[in-house]
Amino acid sequence: MKIEELIPDNEGNYLLVALDFYDLYYKLNVLRIPEEFSDIEIADISINKIDLDAPLHHRALFKMCDWLLSQFNRIDGVFTFICSIDDLKTNHGDVLPQEYRWRLFNLLYLRAKSQSNFSSICIRDLEIGPEGYRTYARAFYGQSKLPIVNLITFNLLDKES
Amino acid sequence: MEAKTIIIKNPSPRLNAFVEDVLRRKSERMERRRAFYEGELKREKRM
Numbered sequence: 258m259k260i261e262e263l264i265p266d267n268e269g270n271y272l273l274v275a276l277d278f279y280d281l282y283y284k285l286n287v288l289r290i291p292e293e294f295s296d297i298e299i300a301d302i303s304i305n306k307i308d309l310d311a312p313l314h315h316r317a318l319f320k321m322c323d324w325l326l327s328q329f330n331r332i333d334g335v336f337t338f339i340c341s342i343d344d345l346k347t348n349h350g351d352v353l354p355q356e357y358r359w360r361l362f363n364l365l366y367l368r369a370k371s372q373s374n375f376s377s378i379c380i381r382d383l384e385i386g387p388e389g390y391r392t393y394a395r396a397f398y399g400q401s402k403l404p405i406v407n408l409i410t411f412n413l414l415d416k417e418s
Numbered sequence: 419m420e421a422k423t424i425i426i427k428n429p430s431p432r433l434n435a436f437v438e439d440v441l442r443r444k445s446e447r448m449e450r451r452r453a454f455y456e457g458e459l460k461r462e463k464r465m
Binding site: 261263271273275277287301303305306307308309339341342343381382383384385386387392394410412413414415 | 423424425426427428429430432433436437439440441443444445447448449451452455456459
C-alpha cells in the first residue's frame with residue numbers, strides 16, 4: 258500500500274511526499290513482528306522535490322507537515338523517516354546529504370510540534386553507522402505502539418541474529 | 419515525549435541490510451514517482 262501527495266509551492270515547483278507501507282512479509286520476516294500484531298500499519302516517509310534544480314518555497318514543507326500529521330492521526334500506526342544518502346544539491350556543500358535532510362526534517366518537526374498538539378506522539382531517534390557514513394532515522398508512534406517499537410528496535414539491533 | 423537518541427556505531431549485519439534495503443527501495447521508488455509527476459506536470463502545462 259502507498260499513499261502519496263503532490264504539494265505545490267505556488268512558485269512553480271512541487272513537493273512529493275509518500276508513505277510506503279511495509280507489507281506483511283516484511284513485517285513478519287524482516288521486522289520480526291509476531292503474527293498476532295502484524296496488522297499494525299508501519300510506513301516509511303519519502304520526500305522529494307519534483308524539479309530538482311529549482312528552489313522550493315518553504316510553504317510546501319509546512320503543508321507537508323500538516324499532511325503528514327493528518328495521515329498519522331488517521332492511520333494510527335508507526336511512521337519512520339530514514340534519511341536517504343543520495344546526493345542532494347544544497348548551499349551547504351560541507352554537510353553530508355543525509356545530515357542535511359536530518360537537520361531540515363528535525364527543524365520541521367520542532368516547528369510543527371510548537372504549533373500542533375503532539376502530546377500523544379512519541380518519537381525514537383537512531384543514528385546508524387560510523388562517522389562519515391552515518392545516517393539518521395526517526396520513528397513516530399502513539400504510546401500504545403511502544404511495545405511493538407521496542408520489539409522492532411530490539412530485533413534490528415540484535416547482533417546475534 | 420522525547421526519547422534519547424540511540425547511536426549505533428557498529429550496526430549488526432541485520433540492521434545494515436535493513437537500512438540499505440530501505441534506502442535502495444526508497445531511492446528507486448521516489449525517482450520513479452518524481453519522473454512520472456514531472457512528466458505529467460509538463461504535459462499539463464503544454465495542453
